Amino acid sequence: MKGMNATTGRTITGLDHLYQSIAKIVTTPLATCVKRRTFGAEHADLVDAPNNGATRTRLYAATAAALMRWEPRLSLTRVALSVDDSIANGQQVLDIEGYTTESGDSVKTRVNLDAGTIL
Template sequence: MTGLNRQTGRGLDPNSDEHLIQSIGDILTTPLNLRVGRRGYGSELPDLIDQPLNARTRIRIFAATAMALLNNEPRVRLRRVQLQIDAAHSPRLLLDILRTDRPRRTPTTLSVSLRPA
């Protein structure tokens, strides 16, 4: 089965990094329990976007990220999550995720915006 690029509509190889990055972004930005057929799909991150950015919220963001990827993306083993504020744009949080692809076992970093650009 071929995936689709959400921006262009062109096909994506399901084993490509581009497909994986798109999948992770979709999981993290979809509110939990939004999809009727897949109630466990998504994350709690959309509910945390407008919360005060204090220590408690940061921990909740890390936990929500870890749980969402653990439950919904078997191709990735999460190794580290870092949070940064993107000052170049309007208030927008970026997650820097150090991931290890299970087939390749190579650590790579991925940045995911928690608010659409």
């Protein structure tokens, strides 16, 4: 699939386009896109929730549901929450793994939940 790089405006294809799409889906709060109220993930609802197993399970479920609904090119196999100490203040990141439904290529990306960027 062909698309546009959100930063540079240039053409983007392949896994780079998929990774950008994953980051956009995961970091967009629900009901913030005017014409697509159901686009995004429920992560904003979990911001003030306690950091325990139940909240992490809800975060994984929200991530999986959003990606399964909005990204048909991805077959998700794993979602994990971790803290990246190389980023300032040890921000939380989601490690997302799977494979593409188009070519079967392995997909492995890390999304910074605070900034919405691909790492």
